[in-house]
Amino acid sequence: MNLSGKRSSDLVLALICAMTFIPILSVLVIMVRLTSPGPAIFWSDRVGQRNRIFKMPKFRTMRVDTPAVATHLLADPEKALTPIGSFLRRSSLDELPQLWSILKGDMSFVGPRPALFNQYDLIALRVQCGVDALVPGLTGWAQVNGRDALSIEDKVQFDLQYLQRRSFLMDMEILYMTFIKVLRRAEVSH
Numbered sequence: 356m357n358l359s360g361k362r363s364s365d366l367v368l369a370l371i372c373a374m375t376f377i378p379i380l381s382v383l384v385i386m387v388r389l390t391s392p393g394p395a396i397f398w399s400d401r402v403g404q405r406n407r408i409f410k411m412p413k414f415r416t417m418r419v420d421t422p423a424v425a426t427h428l429l430a431d432p433e434k435a436l437t438p439i440g441s442f443l444r445r446s447s448l449d450e451l452p453q454l455w456s457i458l459k460g461d462m463s464f465v466g467p468r469p470a471l472f473n474q475y476d477l478i479a480l481r482v483q484c485g486v487d488a489l490v491p492g493l494t495g496w497a498q499v500n501g502r503d504a505l506s507i508e509d510k511v512q513f514d515l516q517y518l519q520r521r522s523f524l525m526d527m528e529i530l531y532m533t534f535i536k537v538l539r540r541a542e543v544s545h
Contacts, residue, residue: 361526362463368457370458376454380451383395383414383451384396386439387414387415390439392419393418393419397412397413397416397417399412399413402469403462405488412452414452416449417440423471425474427503446537461490464492466490467517468491468495468497468498476507477510480507480508485515485518486514494530495514496517496529499529
């Protein structure tokens with residue numbers, strides 16, 4: 356796949372989405388601010404291409420005092436959620452601010468989901484398999500093949516399959532599958 360073509364497609368699609376979703380983004384900012392104290396946007400340290408750390412925005416779904424770890428590592432993730440946090444996560448609306456990361460070039464629409472800075476096992480396995488060469492994505496092959504239900508090893512195997520098979524058509528398939536899964540709210544555990 357031509358990387359400059361993918362970047363150009365990402366820019367055009369991100370601009371269209373950003374302009375289209377401005378009203379939704381504005382309403383969500385207000386909803387987050389009205390239902391819990393703290394900022395509407397949470398900036399998370401994430402691992403990008405070649406293990407470069409970047410700040411990834413999401414709508415805040417957790418209380419401000421929640422530790423910065425993967426959700427599955429929290430003792431009781433449900434207690435950490437804000438009043439609308441579960442809705443934002445299940446609908447994947449918490450991901451909309453990542454359009455900024457796509458516009459900036461830190462992310463693509465399709466690629467491996469960016470790891471948290473402290474997910475050392477995931478990061479090491481991605482480096483071992485060469486997956487760290489990819490620009491992380493808003494969605495990816497692992498997300499449409501199991502998302503939260505996958506082990507770290509399985510996620511990296513799907514990421515590796517994407518690295519080996521990536522193409523414009525595969526990206527379109529992943530975007531379509533993501534759209535269907537978001538509509539069905541499938542495979543989101545919290």
